[in-house]
Amino acid sequence: MLHIDNPILEFKDVSVSYTPGKNAVNQVSASIERNKITAIMGPSGCGKSTLLRAVNRMHELYPDIRITGEILIDNQNILTMNPMEVRRIAGMVFQRPNPFPTMSIYENVIAGYSLNGIRLSKKEKDELVETNLKNVGLWDEVKDALLKKGTFLSGGQQQRLCIARALALKPEVLLMDEPTSALDPIATNRIEELLLELKKDYTIVIVTHNMGQAARISDYSMFMYLGQLVEYDETQVMFTNPADSRTEEYLSGQFG
Amino acid sequence: MIPDKSRSSSVSFRIFKDRFFYVCVCLMASLTAIPLIWIIWEVLKKGYRQINLSFFTEVAPTTLEAIKAKNAGDLIPGGIANGITGTLIMVVIASLIAIPIGILGGVYLSEHRNNRFSSLIRSLTDLLQGTPSIVVGIIVYFWVVKPLSSYSAVAGSVALAIMMLPLIIRSTEETLKMLPGTLKEAGLALGASYTSVVLRVLIPSAFGGLFTGILLAVSRVTGETAPLMLTALGASAVNWDITRPTSSVSLLIWQFYNDPNLVDMIWSSSLFLLVLILILNIIAKSVANKWRIQ
Ligand SMILES: Nc1ncnc2c1ncn2[C@@H]1O[C@H](COP(=O)(O)OP(=O)(O)OP(=O)(O)O)[C@@H](O)[C@H]1O
Ligand SMILES: [Mg+2]
Numbered sequence: 001m002l003h004i005d006n007p008i009l010e011f012k013d014v015s016v017s018y019t020p021g022k023n024a025v026n027q028v029s030a031s032i033e034r035n036k037i038t039a040i041m042g043p044s045g046c047g048k049s050t051l052l053r054a055v056n057r058m059h060e061l062y063p064d065i066r067i068t069g070e071i072l073i074d075n076q077n078i079l080t081m082n083p084m085e086v087r088r089i090a091g092m093v094f095q096r097p098n099p100f101p102t103m104s105i106y107e108n109v110i111a112g113y114s115l116n117g118i119r120l121s122k123k124e125k126d127e128l129v130e131t132n133l134k135n136v137g138l139w140d141e142v143k144d145a146l147l148k149k150g151t152f153l154s155g156g157q158q159q160r161l162c163i164a165r166a167l168a169l170k171p172e173v174l175l176m177d178e179p180t181s182a183l184d185p186i187a188t189n190r191i192e193e194l195l196l197e198l199k200k201d202y203t204i205v206i207v208t209h210n211m212g213q214a215a216r217i218s219d220y221s222m223f224m225y226l227g228q229l230v231e232y233d234e235t236q237v238m239f240t241n242p243a244d245s246r247t248e249e250y251l252s253g254q255f256g
Numbered sequence: 257m258i259p260d261k262s263r264s265s266s267v268s269f270r271i272f273k274d275r276f277f278y279v280c281v282c283l284m285a286s287l288t289a290i291p292l293i294w295i296i297w298e299v300l301k302k303g304y305r306q307i308n309l310s311f312f313t314e315v316a317p318t319t320l321e322a323i324k325a326k327n328a329g330d331l332i333p334g335g336i337a338n339g340i341t342g343t344l345i346m347v348v349i350a351s352l353i354a355i356p357i358g359i360l361g362g363v364y365l366s367e368h369r370n371n372r373f374s375s376l377i378r379s380l381t382d383l384l385q386g387t388p389s390i391v392v393g394i395i396v397y398f399w400v401v402k403p404l405s406s407y408s409a410v411a412g413s414v415a416l417a418i419m420m421l422p423l424i425i426r427s428t429e430e431t432l433k434m435l436p437g438t439l440k441e442a443g444l445a446l447g448a449s450y451t452s453v454v455l456r457v458l459i460p461s462a463f464g465g466l467f468t469g470i471l472l473a474v475s476r477v478t479g480e481t482a483p484l485m486l487t488a489l490g491a492s493a494v495n496w497d498i499t500r501p502t503s504s505v506s507l508l509i510w511q512f513y514n515d516p517n518l519v520d521m522i523w524s525s526s527l528f529l530l531v532l533i534l535i536l537n538i539i540a541k542s543v544a545n546k547w548r549i550q
Contacts, residue, residue, distance in 0.1 A: 056445060088447035098442040102460040115448035115456055162442075169446060 002220065002232050007031035008203050009055065009090075009173055014069035016050050016059065024050045026227035027069070032173075032220075037195060037204045039218035039235065041211065043250065047227040048207040049095075052175050055205070056090045057083045073173070084116075091171035095178040097158035099150030099165070106146040108161055109133060112169040132168045136160040136194055156187025163194070167202070174198070176206040180213065192217050211251060215239050223247045299527045306524030311335035315493055316508055322517040332520050336528065338494045339508040345409050345496070346488060346504060347474055350416035355470055358421050362428020363454055369433075377425075385422035392418050393483030401487055409495070409502035412488030416480060420473040427469025431462040464547020468540045475536035479529050481506040505529050 009032035016025040025047040032038050040048045050059075055073075059065040060083060071078045078086045099108045109129045113120055120128070129146065133139040138160045142153070150161050159179060166174060176195075180188040195204055195217055208214050214221050214235060221235040223244070231238060231247045242248040310333070317325075317334030325332050361377065368374040392415050400411040439461060443453035459466065481504075484490075489501040490511060509525045512518040 058441060058445065061441070061444065084447045084449060086447075087445055092445040094438055094442065094445075096438060098436070098438045100439070100442065100457055100461070102457075102463070111443075112446040112448070115443055115446055115452045117452065165446070 002031070002234070004031040004033045006034070008034045008074060009205070010070075010072040010075075011051070012070040012072070014051070014054060014067070014071060016047070016054055017066045018050075018064065020066070023227050025054070028224075028229045029069075030222060030229055030232050032203060032205060034203050035199055035201070036219040037199050037206060037217050038220040038222065039214035040205065040207045040222045040224060041209075041214055041250070042222075042224035042230075044209070046224045048224055049177050050227075051224070052092075052177055052205065052207055055173070055175055056087045056092050058092070088112075088116075088169055089171055090173040090175055091166035091169060093159070093163050093166055093174065093176045093179045096182055097155055097162050099153075099158050099161050101149065101151045103150060104147045105133075105142050105150050105153070105161060108150040109164050109168050111165055128168050132164040133161075135167055135198070136164045137190060138164060154187075156183045156190070159183060159187070159191065160194070163191070167198070171202065173203045173205065176204065178207050178209060181209060188213070211239075223250060225250070296530065299523055299530060302520075303523035303525075303527035306331060306521065307527065311524060311528075312340065313337055316503075316511070316521070317518065318492075319515055319517050322515075326517065332518065336505055336508050336521070336525050338491055338503045339505040339525065340528075341494050341496070342409065342412075342488065342491070342502040343478060343504040343506070345498060345502065346412045346416055346484070347478055349410065349413035349498065350420055350477065351470070351474060353413065353417035354420035354424055354473065357417075358424025358470075358473075359428050359459070359466060361421070361425040362432060363458070365425065365429040366432035381422040381425050384418070385426075388482075389415075389419060389480055390482040390486070393486035396483065397486045404499065406499065407487060407489035407501040409488055409498040409500070412484045412502060412504070413498075415483035415487045416477040419477050419480060419483065423473035423476060424469055427472070428462070428466055431465025431469065432458060434465070435461055464543055467547070468544040471536050471540035471543070475533045475540070478533055478536070479506050481510055485510070 011028050011030045014025060014028045015023045017023045028051060040051065042048055053059055054067055055071055055078070057078060059067060073081075073086065073089055099105075100111055103111060106125075106129050107114065109132050110120065110125050113125075113128075130139060133142065138157060141157065142148075145152075150158060153161060159182070163174075163179070180191050183191070192213060195206070198204065199219075206214075206218065218235045221233065221238045222229055223231045223238065223242075223246070225246050231242060231244045233243070238247065239251060242251060312335055314333070314335040315338040316336055317332055321334065322332045361381075365374050365378060396411055396415040396418065400414050401407055404411070435458060439457060440453055443457040444450070448457075484504050484507050488504060488507065490503045490507045491501045492503070495502050505525055505528060509522055509529070512521040512525065
């Protein structure tokens with residue numbers, strides 16, 4: 001499979017199970033390149049979200065979930081780090097927009113700081129809010145309504161707000177789980193453009209059901225099936241010349 | 257032909273049954289409303305005359321004062337200031353005890369839905385909720401009154417707090433359970449600590465429900481009498497010292513009931529309690545509506 005020098009993120013034989021004896025993710029090994037977009041594709045239930053959530057240690061919230069293998073960020077095993085530190089380095093954007101309902105747009109953007117008890121001056125806050133909302137192309141739309149609740153925005157705007165919230169903490173990796181599946185094509189388009197912009201500064205791993213999206217924005221693609229990583233290659237190569245027959249079937253729309 | 261006929265007759269019979277049932281439901285509903293309306297009417301009619309400024313500023317009259325006034329053909333003098341202040345003090349202290357414990361307990365139950373300890377706590381909470389208030393009073397008598405060797409507002413507050421606890425725990429649990437799980441994940445995914453997610457994300461998001469639960473618990477214990485008899489005892493003067501016996505509006509009502517010369521005061525005091533509880537309930541309802549979780 002694909003070899004990557006100096007990866008930012010590495011999976012080594014990672015397996016995750018929700019119920020004993022049944023792996024939702026099975027022996028996945030892969031390396032993720034810096035400042036690129038890597039797409040994870042595969043039919044529903046193949047373990048994409050499960051793999052992504054292993055990276056920022058979300059599975060630890062649920063006592064029944066078992067993980068084996070190693071995940072390295074910058075060559076450091078995430079299990080040797082504090083989970084809060086891991087989550088600061090690897091930000092996550094969820095499938096459904098989830099701004100904090102009691103916070104204003106402004107407070108939502110800097111929520112990562114306030115929740116972590118990091119004190120900022122008014123000026124620092126203003127700057128963070130402005131740059132990050134500009135980053136996600138939301139500034140012009142909301143600059144006069146910063147004190148309104150984040151939940152008043154449209155779904156697409158909320159999702160961009162959530163991306164701004166994740167970016168405000170300056171993570172190294174941005175994990176995105178189908179960030180556009182709840183959005184209309186126009187909002188989806190804007191977020192795709194945004195991701196292409198963002199990859200200058202961030203590494204993005206994005207789960208997507210949408211093959212067109214993977215083809216449009218990703219540099220590398222993974223294809224998962226029944227918990228296994230079937231194929232991992234440059235997106236160009238995978239879409240034009242898939243090595244595995246299951247990948248080919250999936251890409252030609254025969255299942256999933 | 258015959259099956260047709262039987263079918264149509266059974267339909268009309270079913271429609272009849274339906275109507276009959278509906279009429280019964282309406283009838284029963286109005287039957288329950290009658291005593292409620294009657295109580296309110298009675299209390300209003302008999303109580304309103306007594307309500308004036310001195311009702312709120314003066315302490316309860318003595319038998320002698322009442323007899324004198326009656327002979328002179330006046331209204332019974334005095335008010336229920338000692339009861340109002342006592343109720344206020346005890347409900348506030350009880351809330352200060354019950355709210356933090358209740359909310360944290362509710363957080364625990366909503367976070368640990370299936371473990372043994374939380375089902376134990378849940379059953380104990382249900383048990384506590386069903387415990388007769390007089391029993392709570394007796395327990396607090398042995399826990400607080402005896403060791404301090406005095407009836408006191410503190411003891412009364414502890415008894416009220418124990419009665420508030422299950423209500424607050426369960427309403428907190430139910431409200432937090434209605435929050436989407438993604439909210440907690442969103443907070444943690446930003447690298448926030450669990451404590452800060454609970455305190456700054458979950459509890460504020462559930463504020464409406466928590467507040468409603470607290471107000472309902474307060475309104476529930478505001479009129480409690482039995483546990484206070486064994487703990488706060490009562491006092492004839494306004495008392496701000498929480499280590500000494502203290503009165504409450506409900507204790508005063510009991511006192512008035514036991515003194516034939518003061519019976520007239522029962523109605524005005526009851527009216528006061530009813531209105532207070534009504535207001536608490538109205539606030540609780542409107543807060544619940546305003547802050548309903550989207
Ligand atoms: N909370 C859970 N408890 C038990 N099993 C789960 C849980 N979440 C997922 N699974 C199982 O793990 C497998 C992988 O699920 P996962 O959510 O990772 O799939 P996915 O590839 O993200 O699918 P989708 O595209 O539908 O989001 C599925 O078979 C699913 O049934
Ligand atoms: Mg998924």
